[in-house]
Amino acid sequence: MSEEVRVDTVVVGAGNAALCAAIAAANEGADVLVLERAPEAKKGGNSFFTDGAIRFAFNNGLVDLRLVKQDMSEEEAAKIQVEPYTEENYWEDFNRMTEGKCDEELVRNLISNSFDTILWLKENGVAFEMNYDNQSFEQNGMYHFFGGNPMKVVDKGIGLMAFLNKRLEGLSVPVWYNSRATEVIQEKGRVTGVNVEKDGQTIQVHANSVILACGSFEGSKEMRGTYMGSQWAGAIVRGTEYNTGDGLSMALDAGGVKHGDWSDCHSISTDFNAPRVGDFEKPGDIFKKHSYPYGLMINTEGKRFVDEGADIRNYTYAKYGKEVLKQPGNKAYQVFDHQVRHLLRKEYELDEATKYEAKTLEELADQLDVAKENFFETVKAYNAAVQDGDFDPSKKDGKHTEGITPPKSNWAQELKEGPFYAFPVTCGITFNFGGVLVSQHGEVLDDQRKPIEGLYAAGEMVGGLFYHNYPGASGLMSGAVYGRLAGKAAAAFAKNDSTQV
Numbered sequence: 082m083s084e085e086v087r088v089d090t091v092v093v094g095a096g097n098a099a100l101c102a103a104i105a106a107a108n109e110g111a112d113v114l115v116l117e118r119a120p121e122a123k124k125g126g127n128s129f130f131t132d133g134a135i136r137f138a139f140n141n142g143l144v145d146l147r148l149v150k151q152d153m154s155e156e157e158a159a160k161i162q163v164e165p166y167t168e169e170n171y172w173e174d175f176n177r178m179t180e181g182k183c184d185e186e187l188v189r190n191l192i193s194n195s196f197d198t199i200l201w202l203k204e205n206g207v208a209f210e211m212n213y214d215n216q217s218f219e220q221n222g223m224y225h226f227f228g229g230n231p232m233k234v235v236d237k238g239i240g241l242m243a244f245l246n247k248r249l250e251g252l253s254v255p256v257w258y259n260s261r262a263t264e265v266i267q268e269k270g271r272v273t274g275v276n277v278e279k280d281g282q283t284i285q286v287h288a289n290s291v292i293l294a295c296g297s298f299e300g301s302k303e304m305r306g307t308y309m310g311s312q313w314a315g316a317i318v319r320g321t322e323y324n325t326g327d328g329l330s331m332a333l334d335a336g337g338v339k340h341g342d343w344s345d346c347h348s349i350s351t352d353f354n355a356p357r358v359g360d361f362e363k364p365g366d367i368f369k370k371h372s373y374p375y376g377l378m379i380n381t382e383g384k385r386f387v388d389e390g391a392d393i394r395n396y397t398y399a400k401y402g403k404e405v406l407k408q409p410g411n412k413a414y415q416v417f418d419h420q421v422r423h424l425l426r427k428e429y430e431l432d433e434a435t436k437y438e439a440k441t442l443e444e445l446a447d448q449l450d451v452a453k454e455n456f457f458e459t460v461k462a463y464n465a466a467v468q469d470g471d472f473d474p475s476k477k478d479g480k481h482t483e484g485i486t487p488p489k490s491n492w493a494q495e496l497k498e499g500p501f502y503a504f505p506v507t508c509g510i511t512f513n514f515g516g517v518l519v520s521q522h523g524e525v526l527d528d529q530r531k532p533i534e535g536l537y538a539a540g541e542m543v544g545g546l547f548y549h550n551y552p553g554a555s556g557l558m559s560g561a562v563y564g565r566l567a568g569k570a571a572a573a574f575a576k577n578d579s580t581q582v
């Protein structure tokens with residue numbers, strides 16, 4: 082292999098954002114090379130581990146969804162009840178989740194491109210289906226979809242990456258595995274390529290444009306400690322071990338600036354015994370524990386610490402991971418009774434799930450690592466605080482507690498019918514909220530908000546979108562939208578500027 086290579090556009094990373102960028106650039110006629118740090122057996126980044134849920138605006142309700150899934154039969158369509166999820170609804174969710182802090186220009190750009198990008202993904206071979214398991218309830222033969230993201234990719238993140246890789250192959254775009262980009266090369270203020278470590282060699286890849294789509298720093302214990310605090314050393318990394326902040330460092334070294342909240346991240350309640358980093362043999366997001374709105378979360382001191390029913394899980398799960406991290410031993414139990422057992426998501430049934438079951442609360446507590454007296458006192462106080470009302474899992478039912486802290490604002494029913502169940506959870510980090518500042522075309526901007534010529538970023542590297550919390554399933558959409566935009570812009574830049582390399 083030669084030690085110098087020339088292409089129009091080089092894409093760093095081979096996750097969702099990177100492959101969308103590579104496909105978009107190749108569709109524009111650019112000569113593209115993709116560099117991936119992981120070995121081929123561990124390809125796909127965080128995107129491979131996802132549930133494949135992807136949030137997009139569909140202003141025309143089911144009519145739009147049927148454009149995405151064109152093989153939906155009349156029979157299936159007749160049983161679907163779904164409200165339109167407009168661009169304004171999407172914006173309101175972003176604004177509310179991020180407490181008004183998100184970068185409105187970047188977020189509105191994401192939202193206004195979301196439906197068109199879903200259709201583009203479909204045209205490029207990605208298949209979608211209705212997310213019956215996680216986003217709907219069956220009532221009188223009808224499936225009621227809730228929460229604004231009724232569709233997912235067929236076969237989750239595994240399917241997404243297979244579809245995108247197939248398209249890339251069709252476009253004859255090469256991917257180099259075991260190839261870690263280490264530095265963006267610049268000459269006279271503009272980007273001219275990247276240095277890559279491949280099989281012990283340093284190779285210069287010359288390119289007119291460089292797209293960095295190589296994740297954030299969730300996989301780096303050191304960077305988590307530096308930016309988020311030493312307690313984050315204890316978090317499980319839900320996805321790839323390879324997102325250790327290389328892209329962010331390269332972008333900053335090239336003159337980019339930080340954007341968004343580098344001290345916060347997306348994190349969830351995950352099985353206490355989940356692998357410490359994502360296991361490529363066990364993808365499919367099988368360790369998450371998202372059914373806490375129907376039960377209680379109790380720490381090892383026997384105390385509750387969040388309002389489990391503050392909202393539907395789409396709008397609380399991404400901020401409750403860090404609350405679990407704050408508990409002694411980074412541990413808590415999700416506790417349920419027989420009344421809601423059938424409502425728990427599929428992951429609770431898997432062999433991989435750690436679970437305890439007992440006929441009585443006393444027998445359950447005997448199996449747990451909890452301060453028993455406090456545990457019983459907590460459940461007793463909670464049961465006494467539950468107000469009358471109809472329990473309804475299909476919506477925020479307003480059935481709440483009074484007089485306890487924290488309250489439970491919805492789905493509060495007494496924990497009283499055995500058998501009882503407990504699932505131990507800890508905090509799993511998904512990705513960081515902090516990134517770099519980009520333009521609406523994915524150009525990396527400098528401290529004067531001017532594009533660094535030839536440099537683009539996408540996916541987790543885009544800063545300013547998420548603060549505090551996250552509208553579930555927006556990560557894949559962000560990666561697809563900004564990947565596609567960056568790919569298109571980088572290809573146009575490369576072709577207009579081919580004298581430069």
Ligand SMILES: Cc1cc2nc3c(=O)[nH]c(=O)nc-3n(C[C@H](O)[C@H](O)[C@H](O)COP(=O)(O)OP(=O)(O)OC[C@H]3O[C@@H](n4cnc5c(N)ncnc54)[C@H](O)[C@@H]3O)c2cc1C
Pocket residue numbers: 093094095096097098099116117118119124125126127128129130131132133134135136260261262263294295296319320321323324325327328366511512539540541542553554555556557558560
């Ligand atoms: C378990 C789990 C479930 C999730 N479920 C969902 C979901 O259902 N819906 C949703 O919207 N989001 C979900 N997310 C979030 C989602 O995964 C991310 O938002 C998104 O996939 C990030 O895409 P990306 O392309 O930016 O990064 P990635 O997919 O992580 O790709 C980055 C790639 O860059 C490579 N890389 C890193 N450094 C270098 C380097 N120096 N040189 C070359 N390559 C490098 C990495 O190896 C990796 O392959 C989930 C995440 C996890 C972990």
